Amino acid sequence: MSKFPEKGLPREEVLNLLEDKTKVDLTFSSGKILGSMCTMPHELAIEVFARYIDRNLGDPGLHPGTRKIEEEVIEMLSDLLHLEKGYGHIVSGGTEANILAVRAFRNISDAERPELILPKSAHFSFIKAGEMLGVKLVWAELKQDYAVDVKDVEAKISDNTIGIVGIAGTTGLGVVDDIPALSDLAREYGIPLHVDAAFGGFVIPFAKSLGYDLPDFDFKLKGVESITIDPHKMGMAPIPAGGIIFRRKKYLKAISVLAPYLAGGKVWQATITGTRPGASVLAVWALIKHLGFEGYREIVRKAMELSRWFAEEIKKLNNAWLVREPMLNIVSFQTKNLRKVERELKRRGWGISAHRGYIRIVFMPHVTKEMVEEFLRDLREVLK
Amino acid sequence: MSKFPEKGLPREEVLNLLEDKTKVDLTFSSGKILGSMCTMPHELAIEVFARYIDRNLGDPGLHPGTRKIEEEVIEMLSDLLHLEKGYGHIVSGGTEANILAVRAFRNISDAERPELILPKSAHFSFIKAGEMLGVKLVWAELKQDYAVDVKDVEAKISDNTIGIVGIAGTTGLGVVDDIPALSDLAREYGIPLHVDAAFGGFVIPFAKSLGYDLPDFDFKLKGVESITIDPHKMGMAPIPAGGIIFRRKKYLKAISVLAPYLAGGKVWQATITGTRPGASVLAVWALIKHLGFEGYREIVRKAMELSRWFAEEIKKLNNAWLVREPMLNIVSFQTKNLRKVERELKRRGWGISAHRGYIRIVFMPHVTKEMVEEFLRDLREVLK
Numbered sequence: 054m055s056k057f058p059e060k061g062l063p064r065e066e067v068l069n070l071l072e073d074k075t076k077v078d079l080t081f082s083s084g085k086i087l088g089s090m091c092t093m094p095h096e097l098a099i100e101v102f103a104r105y106i107d108r109n110l111g112d113p114g115l116h117p118g119t120r121k122i123e124e125e126v127i128e129m130l131s132d133l134l135h136l137e138k139g140y141g142h143i144v145s146g147g148t149e150a151n152i153l154a155v156r157a158f159r160n161i162s163d164a165e166r167p168e169l170i171l172p173k174s175a176h177f178s179f180i181k182a183g184e185m186l187g188v189k190l191v192w193a194e195l196k197q198d199y200a201v202d203v204k205d206v207e208a209k210i211s212d213n214t215i216g217i218v219g220i221a222g223t224t225g226l227g228v229v230d231d232i233p234a235l236s237d238l239a240r241e242y243g244i245p246l247h248v249d250a251a252f253g254g255f256v257i258p259f260a261k262s263l264g265y266d267l268p269d270f271d272f273k274l275k276g277v278e279s280i281t282i283d284p285h286k287m288g289m290a291p292i293p294a295g296g297i298i299f300r301r302k303k304y305l306k307a308i309s310v311l312a313p314y315l316a317g318g319k320v321w322q323a324t325i326t327g328t329r330p331g332a333s334v335l336a337v338w339a340l341i342k343h344l345g346f347e348g349y350r351e352i353v354r355k356a357m358e359l360s361r362w363f364a365e366e367i368k369k370l371n372n373a374w375l376v377r378e379p380m381l382n383i384v385s386f387q388t389k390n391l392r393k394v395e396r397e398l399k400r401r402g403w404g405i406s407a408h409r410g411y412i413r414i415v416f417m418p419h420v421t422k423e424m425v426e427e428f429l430r431d432l433r434e435v436l437k
Numbered sequence: 438m439s440k441f442p443e444k445g446l447p448r449e450e451v452l453n454l455l456e457d458k459t460k461v462d463l464t465f466s467s468g469k470i471l472g473s474m475c476t477m478p479h480e481l482a483i484e485v486f487a488r489y490i491d492r493n494l495g496d497p498g499l500h501p502g503t504r505k506i507e508e509e510v511i512e513m514l515s516d517l518l519h520l521e522k523g524y525g526h527i528v529s530g531g532t533e534a535n536i537l538a539v540r541a542f543r544n545i546s547d548a549e550r551p552e553l554i555l556p557k558s559a560h561f562s563f564i565k566a567g568e569m570l571g572v573k574l575v576w577a578e579l580k581q582d583y584a585v586d587v588k589d590v591e592a593k594i595s596d597n598t599i600g601i602v603g604i605a606g607t608t609g610l611g612v613v614d615d616i617p618a619l620s621d622l623a624r625e626y627g628i629p630l631h632v633d634a635a636f637g638g639f640v641i642p643f644a645k646s647l648g649y650d651l652p653d654f655d656f657k658l659k660g661v662e663s664i665t666i667d668p669h670k671m672g673m674a675p676i677p678a679g680g681i682i683f684r685r686k687k688y689l690k691a692i693s694v695l696a697p698y699l700a701g702g703k704v705w706q707a708t709i710t711g712t713r714p715g716a717s718v719l720a721v722w723a724l725i726k727h728l729g730f731e732g733y734r735e736i737v738r739k740a741m742e743l744s745r746w747f748a749e750e751i752k753k754l755n756n757a758w759l760v761r762e763p764m765l766n767i768v769s770f771q772t773k774n775l776r777k778v779e780r781e782l783k784r785r786g787w788g789i790s791a792h793r794g795y796i797r798i799v800f801m802p803h804v805t806k807e808m809v810e811e812f813l814r815d816l817r818e819v820l821k
Contacts, residue, residue, distance in 0.1 A: 068484075080491060094490055102487070116463065317788065327532040339452070347445065409697055
């Protein structure tokens with residue numbers, strides 16, 4: 054058991070200890086992390102984060118400039134998602150964003166035993182949301198292609214349904230559900246649709262503009278009432294930076310709580326967090342301004358091309374096969390003797406895992422062709 | 438409406454724009470923020486945060502060193518709070534910490550209509566917790582000294598009571614409730630007691646060792662089952678860094694959800710957030726190691742002494758008076774024509790507010806005697 058130390062150590066000694074203790078961490082520059090949806094943040098974002106690390110958006114009256122910039126970030130993300138005026142926040146991550154959407158749907162609904170219909174491929178943040186918020190999760194089946202079965206979603210709608218979830222980039226396989234069909238369904242039944250684009254939000258708009266054939270997934274579709282989009286995944290922002298955007302103000306109002314006490318004056322808070330890092334918001338703003346649509350498109354182009362090349366390489370292997378053709382920059386594959394293969398790859402230092410029944414490779418910006426070639430060499434050896 | 442830009446701007450231009458847009462923010466070095474519970478983070482913490490900004494504790498299998506350090510931080514904080522072995526996490530802030538405690542109490546209880554008894558002085562994070570978790574908040578009256586009326590707490594206990602909250606450093610006045618009496622009550626009725634020491638956790642242990650007469654508030658008291666303690670307040674850590682510590686593992690288990698998908702292997706997550714900043718944890722670890730008990734005690738000594746001096750100065754004024762004698766490094770006072778006084782002080786640039794019916798000064802590490810003297814000069818003028 055570590056004790057709270059009586060005396061302090063010199064700063065250099067602390068830094069050395071820290072360096073030593075974190076040696077066992079895999080870093081994105083190690084060339085070994087292939088299975089994470091996070092990446093090394095962009096250097097500009099790190100500089101901005103450190104420079105403005107004192108800003109607290111939990112007390113926006115003190116930091117009106119940072120608050121204004123958050124509004125601009127929400128405007129820019131709304132624009133990216135084809136919404137003229139959106140309502141939302143940069144939050145701690147996709148989990149908070151998804152919880153806020155479910156909370157808004159629950160609070161607006163008058164269902165006595167609220168139920169949320171969501172694909173079996175949904176992220177486990179919805180399990181947290183359901184448990185915390187007392188919302189029953191009604192799981193919809195997937196089709197053979199691992200996209201949600203829209204007919205099964207429809208069959209599961211009841212008087213207690215407070216909302217439907219569609220996924221734009223599933224965590225396991227990067228599948229984009231048929232959001233247009235879900236949107237039609239949502240409008241037909243008058244039920245709000247939430248799109249979890251935590252991963253896909255910073256991929257699909259750019260991939261579509263590159264010519265990849267992907268379904269619409271955003272506010273262009275009238276049934277979509279809220280979208281989760283995470284800058285700290287493919288947006289290259291530092292953790293923590295998730296995003297939630299609502300089409301209508303009423304959703305944000307439905308989850309707002311009055312915050313007294315603050316030095317800058319009282320405000321309504323829709324986020325779960327109270328004190329929250331303004332630096333995250335400034336970093337996201339800086340990245341969008343610095344990279345622009347063209348910069349992100351280039352990042353996505355490389356990631357998509359590499360993922361397609363990798364998928365073709367997997368197809369050439371004996372004893373390994375794709376779970377399905379990739380839609381985004383995520384490729385998942387199965388192998389013979391999967392447990393043994395996983396163990397052996399991990400032993401060789403690869404940051405992957407196979408506990409979903411397949412190995413998932415996420416082609417994040419830090420993943421280079423050299424890394425993937427080395428991984429394939431190891432994989433071929435292990436499969437022999 | 439800001440549009441998502443098509444083309445990016447050079448990094449220097451982005452940094453200049455950001456500097457320009459944040460000019461209106463008050464900074465802790467401005468000498469004007471007197472009413473915030475946040476402060477300028479310690480420079481070592483900023484360096485550590487920036488250096489390890491890529492660590493994700495949502496995927497601890499990738500970062501076993503950082504995970505181990507979080508365990509050490511929880512051990513050190515437990516030790517500070519007189520618990521040999523605690524269970525908890527560094528989280529996004531006091532709000533998440535308080536929500537996790539209420540969630541654990543709710544999940545462990547078999548009450549059909551769960552109720553939480555809490556002082557009327559409790560932080561608004563409990564309003565969020567109650568709304569989200571479907572827990573009815575039963576507010577206990579305060580005594581004349583603004584500490585909770587323990588008799589009223591007892592009178593409000595019912596079969597539906599899932600827990601009691603005591604506050605060690607109320608947000609408005611820095612009052613430490615009679616936690617020993619609440620602890621006795623909690624044990625007598627077999628109800629868990631949560632102590633919100635978000636602010637006081639990094640003050641009281643040091644102030645007591647300096648000889649300030651403050652009640653016990655921590656795990657030394659057997660009825661205390663969980664404590665919120667925020668490094669990003671008086672701990673001088675960067676936002677986000679709250680802390681939650683449970684006495685028993687069963688509470689953490691009661692809020693744990695299985696997380697598949699991760700690159701480092703599956704894990705149970707008790708936090709609300711999924712992806713979460715390892716850098717926050719490393720920064721807290723570095724500060725505790727660097728400052729030690731003696732370093733924090735010195736910070737608290739200065740803050741307490743300055744607050745006592747200020748309180749005496751307020752007593753000398755006509756037309757202004759203390760709401761109550763300060764217990765911690767928070768001094769709140771009322772004035773004649775409070776609205777006018779507030780408006781005039783704000784006009785002079787002071788980061789304070791009076792919407793609770795008084796002006797609250799929090800003697801954080803960035804608050805110097807010079808600042809306070811200048812504030813008093815302005816206050817005297819305004820009161821004339």
